Amino acid sequence: MSVTVTPRPTRTSVSPADCPLGSQGSVGIPQVPAAREVPASVCYAETSPGSKEEEEGKPAEDDGELTEEEVANCLYNLGHSATGLEYLYRSLSAPGRNLTGISILCNYVHLQKLELPYNKIQDLSCVSHMPYLLILDASHNELSDFGFHPPKNLKDVNFSYNRMSEMKVLSAYSSLSKLNLDHNLIREIQGLEKCSNLTQLSLAHNRISHISGLENLPLRELCLILRERNASVENLERIWTLQMLDLSFNKIQSLSGLQKLHFLGTLNLESNMISEIKEATHIHDLPLLWELNLLRNPIQDEADYRLAVIFLLQQLRALDQQGVTIEEKVTAVNKYDPPPEVTAARDHMMHLVYQLRQPQVIFDSTLPSVDAPYPMLVLSGPQACGKRELAHTLCQDFSDYFAHGTCHTTRSPYFGEEDGSDYHYVSEELFQDMIHAGKFIQTIQYAGHWYGLSREAIEGVAREGLACCVHMELEGVRSLKNTYFEPRYILLVPTDREGYSHRLQSRGLYTQDQINSALSRIDTYIRVNREHPGYFDNVILCDDTVEAYKTLSEVVREYLGLEEQGGRNSTRAMPENTFTGDSLMYERSKGCQPPISHHTSMTGLTDTSGLRSTNHYSKVQARLTPQKSSAEMASLQKRQQLAWEALSGRSPGAYTQPIRRVSVTAPGAIGPHTLQDPASLSSMIPATSDRPPDPGEDSSSQKAHATSSRSSPQGTGTGPDVELLDVPGLGHDLDRLRGQVESYAPQTSRPTSPGVPPEPASPRPGSNAKPILPPIPSGRKSTAQND
Numbered sequence: 001m002s003v004t005v006t007p008r009p010t011r012t013s014v015s016p017a018d019c020p021l022g023s024q025g026s027v028g029i030p031q032v033p034a035a036r037e038v039p040a041s042v043c044y045a046e047t048s049p050g051s052k053e054e055e056e057g058k059p060a061e062d063d064g065e066l067t068e069e070e071v072a073n074c075l076y077n078l079g080h081s082a083t084g085l086e087y088l089y090r091s092l093s094a095p096g097r098n099l100t101g102i103s104i105l106c107n108y109v110h111l112q113k114l115e116l117p118y119n120k121i122q123d124l125s126c127v128s129h130m131p132y133l134l135i136l137d138a139s140h141n142e143l144s145d146f147g148f149h150p151p152k153n154l155k156d157v158n159f160s161y162n163r164m165s166e167m168k169v170l171s172a173y174s175s176l177s178k179l180n181l182d183h184n185l186i187r188e189i190q191g192l193e194k195c196s197n198l199t200q201l202s203l204a205h206n207r208i209s210h211i212s213g214l215e216n217l218p219l220r221e222l223c224l225i226l227r228e229r230n231a232s233v234e235n236l237e238r239i240w241t242l243q244m245l246d247l248s249f250n251k252i253q254s255l256s257g258l259q260k261l262h263f264l265g266t267l268n269l270e271s272n273m274i275s276e277i278k279e280a281t282h283i284h285d286l287p288l289l290w291e292l293n294l295l296r297n298p299i300q301d302e303a304d305y306r307l308a309v310i311f312l313l314q315q316l317r318a319l320d321q322q323g324v325t326i327e328e329k330v331t332a333v334n335k336y337d338p339p340p341e342v343t344a345a346r347d348h349m350m351h352l353v354y355q356l357r358q359p360q361v362i363f364d365s366t367l368p369s370v371d372a373p374y375p376m377l378v379l380s381g382p383q384a385c386g387k388r389e390l391a392h393t394l395c396q397d398f399s400d401y402f403a404h405g406t407c408h409t410t411r412s413p414y415f416g417e418e419d420g421s422d423y424h425y426v427s428e429e430l431f432q433d434m435i436h437a438g439k440f441i442q443t444i445q446y447a448g449h450w451y452g453l454s455r456e457a458i459e460g461v462a463r464e465g466l467a468c469c470v471h472m473e474l475e476g477v478r479s480l481k482n483t484y485f486e487p488r489y490i491l492l493v494p495t496d497r498e499g500y501s502h503r504l505q506s507r508g509l510y511t512q513d514q515i516n517s518a519l520s521r522i523d524t525y526i527r528v529n530r531e532h533p534g535y536f537d538n539v540i541l542c543d544d545t546v547e548a549y550k551t552l553s554e555v556v557r558e559y560l561g562l563e564e565q566g567g568r569n570s571t572r573a574m575p576e577n578t579f580t581g582d583s584l585m586y587e588r589s590k591g592c593q594p595p596i597s598h599h600t601s602m603t604g605l606t607d608t609s610g611l612r613s614t615n616h617y618s619k620v621q622a623r624l625t626p627q628k629s630s631a632e633m634a635s636l637q638k639r640q641q642l643a644w645e646a647l648s649g650r651s652p653g654a655y656t657q658p659i660r661r662v663s664v665t666a667p668g669a670i671g672p673h674t675l676q677d678p679a680s681l682s683s684m685i686p687a688t689s690d691r692p693p694d695p696g697e698d699s700s701s702q703k704a705h706a707t708s709s710r711s712s713p714q715g716t717g718t719g720p721d722v723e724l725l726d727v728p729g730l731g732h733d734l735d736r737l738r739g740q741v742e743s744y745a746p747q748t749s750r751p752t753s754p755g756v757p758p759e760p761a762s763p764r765p766g767s768n769a770k771p772i773l774p775p776i777p778s779g780r781k782s783t784a785q786n787d
């Protein structure tokens, strides 16, 4: 808070000297005429005097003594006296006149404002005669002490740029609210104890080495420059009323001591020695801090300094004299404490991009129908809640439907764990290589280790014609929800915290911190489930693993449409037409909601809206999907046309291949669930007699050709994964295709002719009873390998 001398504005109004009342009537003594004698048109009040000498730069009298004539020129602000009885000039301004003596002012007892900067005054005793004085500016003089008996109402004193070496006891200055003592020779802060109204104090550029004597003052603004090299701000903590603190040009290294200044709004720390970002944590909890200046501190050289400080001090509106934007705040948060959704989106983006490095092939998990996503089951819940055991048991008991999708991890195997079954245990280096090679669908870092679900883990299961069952933490679920997969998510959550904690402890694998963290995550899971209805398709309490499994298998049977068949391990054929869905997703698309287990509706865990099996999230997404544009419609038509041509043998277009996948699909494996409306597919296949192959077309031209330009991006994770590739040796086989359509037609709701027996069931055991099975033929395995 150093003193700046602002040039006096050019005066356009009439000076008191020019006043029709003459200088005699303008002095601050009682000869002033009554107010009624002043013509209303003369407006002197609030005008600055700006004497002629000052305007013309005329030097003051040689002896430096203020004369009456000069006083007359320096008076301004005509108005009522403080008593209200007289009409007079209330202010005097005589800056830069080389004045040394101002004793004449003893007569001007009614002055309320006295400005005498830039003179050579050493004695201000005349001020003792001005009982109404409110504002005194005696900066840039030669004062060595206050030297006057303070007027009772004196509020604002500026003694900057003088020669004061000590502060006298200012207990008599009871009204003082603003005191500027910058640029003096003061060594110690003292004498202010009784200034109970002092709100603004400036003591910059003195010889003060430490902060003291400011306790209990109602200071709102404080400017301090200390002499001490290792200046600390510790003693400021008791001045809790501070709103503006200027500590610029010190050697401050730490901000410790400012954390209790809860009213602080502006903090100027320019040109100090603050070098570490972590210092900002000391002022992190100051809710009103909106302006901070750290210019010319070593901290500016820190990487991402600005974002880091903005992150730590999100209440800031200006940093280093530059406004803080919303974008900066969001960027800072996303950088240093990204919300889980952002982390998941980043994970998904990363794998999506890296997947482009993988051969673009038709995945084994790609189903012929865009509406039938590959069926997956994801068990989620806090660590060691039993989901891994449940997943394995489920895959064993429902081995005709599910297989375990084994994740990769960089942690080493626990006793009894099996590589390839529990996890694929890999080194950190290999894991990173796999990420960069685009092998993963999602990854997370948990408890210092990496975990990842690889594309191959899913494809390996899909290749067997089974649905994939995996277990993962919430972060993995978030990431997976960004992909085109549409699994059923089952939340397994313990409610008996003691039991859960005991289970964790008895494993003997985790530190207390890890156990506490796992315990705290129970609430996270419950909160997510409560706040995002439909996020999980089912919730199962897993305090008792046996009970949990019972419920889980019931839920799964309901998914599979096996609930009417009783036995847990049933692989018996489904009654025809009782479940027309071809996958979990189909059931979902019908809006079916498996009954909510009694577990899920238990106390306070969640409301039932959060437990619906229908994937609310997917529905909302679908609703938000905009209508198809004309370009998209045209593209669709074009694709249909291509498909038609390919089917009719006219062209061996890239669309041959996806269709051909159907042609090589084992009929039984496709089942009624493969295509929701076989009739529609049938209608796509021309009768051979209707549309014979073009005579000029040889068989080689019917080979499917994959071109990258025709590859669907969906296969890389953005949508239904239809990928195009070249499969040598596979030609059109419309007859086979038609045969398949016909073979599974009786299993669907398509009306059949009375008396016509249904086609024999697939030779694959149990295949006609698996509406959930993905329509991936067992023979597909070798095809994919060839690919």
Ligand SMILES: Nc1ncnc2c1ncn2[C@@H]1O[C@H](COP(=O)(O)OP(=O)(O)OP(=O)(O)O)[C@@H](O)[C@H]1O
Binding pocket: 381, 382, 383, 384, 385, 386, 387, 388, 389, 407, 408, 411, 442, 443, 444, 446, 451, 452, 453, 471, 472, 473, 474, 475, 476, 477
């Ligand atoms: N790909 C993945 N994505 C997200 N989470 C995963 C993934 N793979 C494993 N996890 C989860 O990471 C957590 C730690 O797994 P880990 O196997 O090390 O612990 P655990 O004590 O054996 O837990 P659990 O018995 O629940 O599997 C588990 O909750 C596990 O389900």
